Amino acid sequence: MSLIMEGLIKAYQLLISLDREILEVTWLTLRVSGTATLFSLLIGIPLGTFLATVVFPGRKVLVSLVNTGMGLPPVVAGLWVSILLWRYGPLGYFGILYTPAAMIIAQAVIASPIVVGLTMAAIQQVDPKLKRQIVSLGATRWQYLWLVLREARLSLLAAVMAGFGAVASEIGASMMVGGNIKGHTRVLTTATVMEVQRGNFGLAIAISMILMVLAYTITFVLTHIQQEGGKS
Amino acid sequence: MRADVLRNPGPPIEGGREPQLQAVGLRLIKGGAMILDIDQFTLEQGDVLGVIGPNGAGKSSLLHVLALLEKPSSGKVLFAGQDVRYDQRTLVDLRRQTAVVFQEPLLLNTTVRENVAAGLRLRRLPIQQIERQVTHWLGRLGVGHLESRKAHTLSGGEAQRVSVARALALGPKVLYLDEPFASLDAPTKGALMTDLQRVLRETGITTILVTHDFTDLPYLVNRVAVMMGGRIVQQGSPAEVLSRPDSTAIARFVGVDNILTLGDDIPLDSPLATALQENNTADRGDVVCLRPESVTVHPGPLNPGSRMDDSVNLRGAISSIDPQGLYVKLTGDCGGFPIEALVSSWEVTRNNLQKGSEITISLPLQALHVLRSP
Numbered sequence: 001m002s003l004i005m006e007g008l009i010k011a012y013q014l015l016i017s018l019d020r021e022i023l024e025v026t027w028l029t030l031r032v033s034g035t036a037t038l039f040s041l042l043i044g045i046p047l048g049t050f051l052a053t054v055v056f057p058g059r060k061v062l063v064s065l066v067n068t069g070m071g072l073p074p075v076v077a078g079l080w081v082s083i084l085l086w087r088y089g090p091l092g093y094f095g096i097l098y099t100p101a102a103m104i105i106a107q108a109v110i111a112s113p114i115v116v117g118l119t120m121a122a123i124q125q126v127d128p129k130l131k132r133q134i135v136s137l138g139a140t141r142w143q144y145l146w147l148v149l150r151e152a153r154l155s156l157l158a159a160v161m162a163g164f165g166a167v168a169s170e171i172g173a174s175m176m177v178g179g180n181i182k183g184h185t186r187v188l189t190t191a192t193v194m195e196v197q198r199g200n201f202g203l204a205i206a207i208s209m210i211l212m213v214l215a216y217t218i219t220f221v222l223t224h225i226q227q228e229g230g231k232s
Numbered sequence: 233m234r235a236d237v238l239r240n241p242g243p244p245i246e247g248g249r250e251p252q253l254q255a256v257g258l259r260l261i262k263g264g265a266m267i268l269d270i271d272q273f274t275l276e277q278g279d280v281l282g283v284i285g286p287n288g289a290g291k292s293s294l295l296h297v298l299a300l301l302e303k304p305s306s307g308k309v310l311f312a313g314q315d316v317r318y319d320q321r322t323l324v325d326l327r328r329q330t331a332v333v334f335q336e337p338l339l340l341n342t343t344v345r346e347n348v349a350a351g352l353r354l355r356r357l358p359i360q361q362i363e364r365q366v367t368h369w370l371g372r373l374g375v376g377h378l379e380s381r382k383a384h385t386l387s388g389g390e391a392q393r394v395s396v397a398r399a400l401a402l403g404p405k406v407l408y409l410d411e412p413f414a415s416l417d418a419p420t421k422g423a424l425m426t427d428l429q430r431v432l433r434e435t436g437i438t439t440i441l442v443t444h445d446f447t448d449l450p451y452l453v454n455r456v457a458v459m460m461g462g463r464i465v466q467q468g469s470p471a472e473v474l475s476r477p478d479s480t481a482i483a484r485f486v487g488v489d490n491i492l493t494l495g496d497d498i499p500l501d502s503p504l505a506t507a508l509q510e511n512n513t514a515d516r517g518d519v520v521c522l523r524p525e526s527v528t529v530h531p532g533p534l535n536p537g538s539r540m541d542d543s544v545n546l547r548g549a550i551s552s553i554d555p556q557g558l559y560v561k562l563t564g565d566c567g568g569f570p571i572e573a574l575v576s577s578w579e580v581t582r583n584n585l586q587k588g589s590e591i592t593i594s595l596p597l598q599a600l601h602v603l604r605s606p
Binding site: 127129130132133134135136137138139140141143147150151 | 299301320324327328330331332334336338340341350351354355398402408
């Protein structure tokens with residue numbers, strides 16, 4: 001119990017004193033996971049839309065692959081991205097292993113299948129009769145997709161939340177491709193693990209609290225937008 | 233409503249118009265079943281066609297094929313005389329000359345105003361023109377005051393009005409209405425039908441109305457096509473189809489309750505049989521059809537003054553009374569065969585008609601429709 005109290009007090013102190021290091025770590029977490037989510041949306045929404053609306057041979061194989069990918073262990077994603085970015089790996093030329101860029105790539109790999117899968121589901125949930133009405137209004141192929149996506153926008157926000165939630169909370173990939181380098185690739189999750197290993201439980205709890213508050217705040221904002229959109 | 237069924241002739245038919253929509257050798261096969269099988273179909277400009285038929289007759293499938301929302305298995309559709317090619321560009325181009333209202337309002341999750349503007353925006357019309365048309369049609373359909381409301385906060389009737397306004401705002405050459413009143417309660421339906429009727433008469437938009445309710449027809453349409461089993465089995469004016477059905481199946485569907493075979497149901501010595509045989513209008517084995525609205529019921533025996541030459545009068549007694557809303561369906565036993573009559577509840581009260589009451593039933597000869605046995 002005293003441990004938790006100690007953690008809460010520590011967290012309060014860190015936040016109040018605007019601890020420079022903690023702020024940097026928090027800001028990097030936001031930047032890396034936010035950018036990764038953005039990339040996963042750029043990849044996932046078009047791909048999910050394609051899989052939901054176009055029938056082609058092999059579609060089921062691809063859909064199953066996406067569904068498996070939604071549960072992709074971050075460690076596995078981290079491992080493969082590491083191998084690719086290794087100095088002597090296929091993409092080693094860029095020399096971005098152990099940089100925030102590598103973390104963004106790994107996290108985008110984790111979030112993309114989630115966004116693809118949820119986008120697919122969101123589009124398939126739009127009433128087929130409404131889709132027919134959109135066609136009858138004289139929509140071209142692109143206008144049709146745009147209107148259907150707009151109808152599915154509340155479910156798409158769920159995809160954004162799920163994607164961001166998954167990458168902001170993962171640790172395996174960030175550790176593997178980022179390396180938890182102080183002032184460079186340290187994010188809230190890797191910092192928490194490190195402090196636990198050092199025996200600084202109070203600090204670990206404090207950092208985890210900040211992560212939770214961060215995740216909650218972002219989800220709250222998105223949920224607010226979603227619910228307002230559904231209601232008013 | 234019932235009593236008006238035969239009286240309202242609908243918009244006048246003009247001669248020499250261009251065909252707006254045609255179909256030739258149309259077949260639609262789904263899962264091995266023949267959904268549509270139509271040799272010839274023509275809809276002329278300005279026609280308001282009612283398509284009626286029982287569930288599963290293929291009415292909605294026909295509408296979807298004609299609205300270019302579904303490709304037929306074989307055969308062709310001609311739009312304004314031109315063969316429809318099923319490529320994306322042609323389809324979008326032609327669909328932009330049409331509008332469809334379905335049974336459900338199917339509004340987009342946005343404001344009422346944006347919904348009515350939706351189709352116009354897809355056509356990339358100038359903003360001012362869109363605003364003008366949207367305002368006009370919101371007003372015409374009586375939903376102008378709802379323009380900033382979100383679509384899903386509307387009642388069923390309001391939403392369907394918005395859906396109709398959205399369709400009319402497109403200024404379509406052909407308007408397709410797929411059971412647009414089926415989910416509405418009676419007063420809501422009546423009000424929307426009145427408004428729609430006015431708009432159709434003023435604009436002269438070529439229209440196809442699919443409905444399972446034959447009482448909708450006389451209000452809105454000038455032509456009727458009856459569908460059964462994927463085929464068009466009869467076409468004509470509402471009065472023709474409702475009073476002179478081509479078969480007993482059609483007769484039953486359009487509410488002709490009196491379908492009697494001469495010599496079988498009607499004894500050959502009945503005054504009705506005599507009258508029919510005298511005029512040589514019917515022989516033994518022919519089927520006599522008569523709408524219940526055309527039957528007049530008099531209490532007791534008929535006094536000589538009210539006897540009419542063009543009617544057959546039958547003495548009998550009421551065998552059942554079945555209230556149907558504002559009307560009452562009476563069944564009279566007229567010497568061995570039943571005749572059904574639809575009369576107002578007021579008449580029943582005034583004449584104190586009860587089960588077993590002595591009555592005289594008048595059948596106007598002109599209203600009798602005979603289906604000759606083959």
